[in-house]
Amino acid sequence: MPSTSPTLVNTANTALWDSNLIARYDLSGPRYTSYPTAPQFHNLISDSDIAAALARSDSTGKPLSIYCHIPFCDTVCYYCACNKVITADKRKSIPYLERLFKEMAMMASKIDRHRAVDQLHWGGGTPTYLSLEQMTALMRETRRYFNLHSDDSGEYALEIHPASVTPQTLKGLRDLGFNRLSIGIQDFDPQVQEAVNRFNSVEEVTRLIKQARDSAYHSISMDLIYGLPKQSLNSIAKTLAAVIKLSPDRLSVFNYAHMPHLFKVQKQIDEKALPSASEKLDMLHYIIERLRDEGYVYIGMDHFAKPGDELARAQADGKLHRNFQGYATHGHCDLLAFGVSAISQIDNLYLQNHKQLDHYYQALDQNLAPVAKGFAMSQDDHIRKAVIMGLICQFHIRFDAIEQAFGIDFKHYFEQALAQLAAMESDGLLTIDKQGIHVLAKGRLLIRRICMAFDAYIAPATKQSFSKII
Incomplete structure (x- = not known):
């Protein structure tokens, strides 16, 4: 160490x-993840601003990136700062998907639907909260309204919580066209998992990785968090060793930011169990050294990748980009984002949807774009x-x-x-x-x-x- x-x-x-x-x-x-950053967004964006930006975007003929936000989770992870809805009632997803499909249809009517979708990402929440049947329907509707690649050349990814999927589900998602996975590990230590209410075993993840490789996913990314309660340098070293053995193509290692005044769920965390600032630095120091020794490229901030991964190659070629999902390889795309709280970037406009489900539903039920605020770049x-x-x-x-x-x-x-x-x-x-x-x-x-x-x-x-x- x-x-x-x-x-x-x-x-x-x-x-x-x-x-x-x-x-x-x-x-x-x-x-x-943007500039200007989201705190600068305001509610002075007009329908004419959006229409003009869409027209300018169409005139470029640039390919598109599509993001879908699925906010639902079965259980709450105490560290989480995402926009989420915690419910075990799977029926809650039915009206949400109905509105999501409607939002897609409204956007598709305003743009050139021949533009190729080079990048697709589902985030959350937990996208795999949805049943495979529902995910099939969402992909079907996306293909209905937008020009998705059919030759597996697009970068089509989704985030998964290991405890929420089976190897059979991963195979089904690959059949739908997904070719990249982002797996939220966070930590394998049982005490840490108990402290943050997030559970997934090495055995579960190993089975999923085997299935993903058998199904020929192009890339597997894993997320870890350092600075969680009950973590120590020794425990993070053990988790990292298990992760390295699984050999992900990319790794994101996030610093846990304890801000319970902003994210109420974090009040469930025992502050006395949090590692000190110096202990967190020791953890990061170790992670960087260990991943370097394993041959991973330091992409920047909290991202690492194998030298042959597209992320590392994009950086080497001067084509790396950064968006609301972090570092990315498709900076040439305009971003269309759907779902509650989702943020689009269309030409010179950033547009953020309503953060509350009822406001999002109300706008779409009135045939209005569910945009709450945005920013027009100078x-x-x-x-x-x-x-x-x-x-x-x-x-x-x-x-x-x-x-x-x-x-x-x-x-x-x-x-x-x-x-x-x-x-x-x-x-x-x-x-x-x-x-x-x-x-x-x-x-x-x-x-x-x-x-x-x-x-x-x-x-x-x-x-x-x-x-x-x-």
């Missing part, structure tokens, strides 16, 4: 740990987004690329941001030369802090609650 010394020997495709710098820069900040937003996404995805940007794309003088336009970065350059987080900005190994773990220098909304957003950077 790693020591707590300030630095480690650097290697390619990973991050260099520096405890002193982490202590200095580990503030709260956005995760930049030219300045587009410029800053390009810089932030370049840094957070590729760890570097070229001044000339931004200047040619937007007709600006980078150093003049971002004079204040570059002044902020001067101290970070002195600390060895990055370098700034005539060509551009290059994030160094010490800065990779702190990439969110670096990106914040280019965020025009950070100053007025200081009262908003974000998770810690690390």
